[in-house]
Amino acid sequence: MTTEVQAALEFRAVGKRYGAVEAVRDVSLTIAPRQFVALVGASGSGKSTLLKTINRLAEADSGEVVYEGDPVGSLRLSALRRRVGYVFQSIGLFPHMTVGENIAIGPRLAGEKLSPARIVELLELVELDADMANRMPDALSGGQRQRVGVARALAADPHLLLMDEPFGALDPVTRDALGGRVRKLHDELGLTTIMVTHDMAEALLLADRVLVMDAGAIVADETPQALLEGRGGAVAQELVAVPRAQAGRLAELAR
Numbered sequence: 001m002t003t004e005v006q007a008a009l010e011f012r013a014v015g016k017r018y019g020a021v022e023a024v025r026d027v028s029l030t031i032a033p034r035q036f037v038a039l040v041g042a043s044g045s046g047k048s049t050l051l052k053t054i055n056r057l058a059e060a061d062s063g064e065v066v067y068e069g070d071p072v073g074s075l076r077l078s079a080l081r082r083r084v085g086y087v088f089q090s091i092g093l094f095p096h097m098t099v100g101e102n103i104a105i106g107p108r109l110a111g112e113k114l115s116p117a118r119i120v121e122l123l124e125l126v127e128l129d130a131d132m133a134n135r136m137p138d139a140l141s142g143g144q145r146q147r148v149g150v151a152r153a154l155a156a157d158p159h160l161l162l163m164d165e166p167f168g169a170l171d172p173v174t175r176d177a178l179g180g181r182v183r184k185l186h187d188e189l190g191l192t193t194i195m196v197t198h199d200m201a202e203a204l205l206l207a208d209r210v211l212v213m214d215a216g217a218i219v220a221d222e223t224p225q226a227l228l229e230g231r232g233g234a235v236a237q238e239l240v241a242v243p244r245a246q247a248g249r250l251a252e253l254a255r
């Protein structure tokens with residue numbers, strides 16, 4: 001007997017338009033539990049919109065997104081958003097609340113109180129000191145704030161973590177460290193993660209699978225290894241050429 005593992009997420013012919021702009025065009029794909037998927041593509045190719053059709057920050061206007069067997073359109077918004085962690089570039093911490101209160105906001109809105117011990121546990125997950133809980137967001141560095149954003153997204157124990165350019169505003173050293181930490185968390189917590197990034201090098205280094213978008217459509221769906229071997233088509237290879245050329249130039253300099 002074979003037991004089929006249920007997909008974490010399934011896109012069935014998903015489309016989304018904004019007036020004349022077809023932001024997402026007929027996307028169909030399945031994401032298995034525990035995959036780390038990077039979504040890359042040029043600016044305006046539809047990455048953020050596709051991501052937002054999952055937690056319904058953008059409602060698909062054709063097709064459907066199915067999360068752990070449930071069409072997202074059939075779920076109460078509050079229930080859906082509790083089951084899906086979401087981290088985005090501008091973070092959106094509430095400036096008048098402490099770090100601890102910011103982490104606890106999702107469960108609080110759902111009528112639940114996070115214990116101080118759970119807040120400390122979440123801070124530790126993202127490698128921040130327990131005493132950060134009492135600080136105000138403006139007393140943190142950009143990288144620390146982004147860690148709080150990740151802790152907040154994990155507060156309700158979601159299975160799925162969506163990240164939209166989470167490290168976009170960070171310096172390269174912090175970005176690299178936080179990327180590595182998020183990949184570790186993904187593995188330790190058994191998450192399914194979808195990360196939008198402009199940076200193909202980041203996608204190749206962190207993800208198990210890279211989806212490339214162009215004009216609203218998925219034009220490549222490959223492993224990092226396959227992309228580095230030249231597969232995935234012209235748009236994907238144009239993106240891979242950037243870090244490859246940089247690595248080549250650095251190697252030249254070092255000689």
Ligand SMILES: Nc1ncnc2c1ncn2[C@@H]1O[C@H](COP(=O)(O)OP(=O)(O)OP(=O)(O)O)[C@@H](O)[C@H]1O
Nearest residue numbers: 018021022023041042043044045046047048049050
């Ligand atoms: N709320 C909106 N109203 C109108 N048009 C929108 C809206 N959101 C996105 N669009 C348009 O849909 C298209 C896809 O945008 P989207 O933000 O999904 O692209 P992206 O690949 O994430 O871009 P970037 O990398 O620049 O963030 C663009 O043409 C954009 O202008």
